Amino acid sequence: MDSKNTTRRSVVKSIATLGAAGLVGTSNAASMLALANKPASVKKSWDAIVIGAGVFGAWTASHLQAAGKRVLLLDAAGPANAQASSGGESRMIRSAYGADAIYSEMSLRSLQQWKRLSTDASLPLFNQTGVLFLFQEMVDYARQSIATHEALGIGLDVMDTNLLRSKFPQIDFSGIEFGLYEAEFGALMARRAVQHVVADFVKAGGQYLQASASAPAKGGDGHSLQVNGETLNSDLLIYACGPWLPKLFPELVSTRLFVTRQELAFVAPPAGNGSFAANALPGWADFNGGDLYYGFPDLEGRGFKIAHDRHGVEFDPDSGDRRVSSASYDSLRAYIKRRFPALADQPFIGERVCQYTNSSNGDFLIDKHPAFEDVFLVGAGSGHGFKHGPEVGRMAAEMVLGSKTSPKPRFSFKTKQETHHRTVV
Numbered sequence: 249m250d251s252k253n254t255t256r257r258s259v260v261k262s263i264a265t266l267g268a269a270g271l272v273g274t275s276n277a278a279s280m281l282a283l284a285n286k287p288a289s290v291k292k293s294w295d296a297i298v299i300g301a302g303v304f305g306a307w308t309a310s311h312l313q314a315a316g317k318r319v320l321l322l323d324a325a326g327p328a329n330a331q332a333s334s335g336g337e338s339r340m341i342r343s344a345y346g347a348d349a350i351y352s353e354m355s356l357r358s359l360q361q362w363k364r365l366s367t368d369a370s371l372p373l374f375n376q377t378g379v380l381f382l383f384q385e386m387v388d389y390a391r392q393s394i395a396t397h398e399a400l401g402i403g404l405d406v407m408d409t410n411l412l413r414s415k416f417p418q419i420d421f422s423g424i425e426f427g428l429y430e431a432e433f434g435a436l437m438a439r440r441a442v443q444h445v446v447a448d449f450v451k452a453g454g455q456y457l458q459a460s461a462s463a464p465a466k467g468g469d470g471h472s473l474q475v476n477g478e479t480l481n482s483d484l485l486i487y488a489c490g491p492w493l494p495k496l497f498p499e500l501v502s503t504r505l506f507v508t509r510q511e512l513a514f515v516a517p518p519a520g521n522g523s524f525a526a527n528a529l530p531g532w533a534d535f536n537g538g539d540l541y542y543g544f545p546d547l548e549g550r551g552f553k554i555a556h557d558r559h560g561v562e563f564d565p566d567s568g569d570r571r572v573s574s575a576s577y578d579s580l581r582a583y584i585k586r587r588f589p590a591l592a593d594q595p596f597i598g599e600r601v602c603q604y605t606n607s608s609n610g611d612f613l614i615d616k617h618p619a620f621e622d623v624f625l626v627g628a629g630s631g632h633g634f635k636h637g638p639e640v641g642r643m644a645a646e647m648v649l650g651s652k653t654s655p656k657p658r659f660s661f662k663t664k665q666e667t668h669h670r671t672v673v
């Protein structure tokens with residue numbers, strides 16, 4: 249098909265062809281059977297195509313749809329698939345961000361949207377476990393978080409070690425001076441939540457297709473892209489491809505986005521011991537003198553989750569080795585022995601290797617492609633993006649629809665540097 253001569257009508261034909269060839273996608277989860285667009289039901293045209301059904305793309309599609317747009321959402325391997333950054337069991341939602349009040353506000357607004365979504369779901373999407381931060385001493389991050397929470401009116405309890413010990417006896421608070429506790433926040437069931445956003449999008453008339461898309465080219469009618477080998481056109485293209493963005497746009501972002509290998513593991517709580525359950529242990533993050541560990545209670549019987557929040561080595565999301573290294577197991581075990589004594593000799597029962605897509609400092613990317621008028625890039629979740637999916641999607645949709653013509657400076661291309669130096673935590 250000659251892209252120059254492709255019209256909306258031929259786009260419809262292409263998708264009907266993809267469907268007839270059995271390429272219209274379904275998700276891997278039973279709850280996603282609703283996504284199985286029948287070929288006949290795909291005979292529509294659309295105003296925007298969103299490429300990537302991770303948390304950013306799913307919420308962008310949802311907000312564009314809510315604004316009355318007909319949207320096609322594509323994903324090469326399914327919403328929140330196992331290689332995607334959004335494909336994990338759980339992601340923390342918290343509002344403490346030190347002096348970065350922009351993220352505290354986004355988190356609060358996103359929490360409301362996650363809660364609304366969770367209300368309608370048959371299985372929980374949000375677990376209000378609370379989130380506990382541990383500090384060895386008063387540091388700027390804690391001081392600024394307290395000030396930001398006061399200014400924004402978000403609940404935050406400062407707990408001394410006596411209170412901490414009485415509330416959370418399963419934690420050894422040696423060396424800890426105080427904790428900050430956010431009672432309203434907790435854990436999002438990540439994969440399930442994204443799949444729910446996409447299922448709702450389809451139920452409301454959106455189009456979802458499991459297909460791999462190319463970078464854009466100038467087309468006769470808007471812009472064109474290759475989708476499973478067919479040429480499609482759309483006026484508006486939004487690429488929310490997480491760690492694949494540097495592969496799709498190497499000249500633009502490969503020196504500005506740093507994809508790193510991240511490992512985490514699950515530990516079996518002792519038999520009959522309920523103190524690591526979601527109603528007894530909050531999500532937690534130990535600042536540990538700047539060498540941060542974090543984790544979750546035993547959610548839905550998957551085990552106590554623990555991760556070392558240090559940026560790993562460069563990682564390829566297609567071919568990278570997804571086995572946790574023995575050195576990482578050793579460091580997780582040493583930390584567990586120190587802080588969670590009842591788990592000291594408990595077995596690891598699961599592992600995951602995922603990737604962060606980091607910008608230079610940890611700020612997101614929500615901006616126009618500099619060379620294409622109506623092509624947008626949304627990404628750089630930087631290890632903390634999941635919770636913000638609803639607000640990132642809203643901001644991206646506003647930019648796509650033209651109501652906000654320039655990005656927030658911190659989310660623009662211009663501010664993305666080539667040196668990896670994390671400041672947003």
Ligand SMILES: Cc1cc2nc3c(=O)[nH]c(=O)nc-3n(C[C@H](O)[C@H](O)[C@H](O)COP(=O)(O)OP(=O)(O)OC[C@H]3O[C@@H](n4cnc5c(N)ncnc54)[C@H](O)[C@@H]3O)c2cc1C
Pocket residue numbers: 299300301302303304305322323324325326327328329331332333334335336338339340341459460461462488489490491492496510511512602603604626627628629630631632633634635636
């Ligand atoms: C181990 C780990 C722990 C984390 N913990 C937290 C946490 O506790 N709290 C928090 O808020 N955040 C956390 N994050 C960060 C958060 O998960 C990410 O920022 C977020 O999931 C990024 O979402 P995304 O939509 O940008 O990317 P992804 O979820 O990777 O989605 C991109 C999608 O694009 C698709 N795609 C790519 N290329 C193409 C193509 N050419 N055609 C079609 N589809 C394509 C992929 O298949 C994929 O589904 C964590 C991340 C990791 C890895």
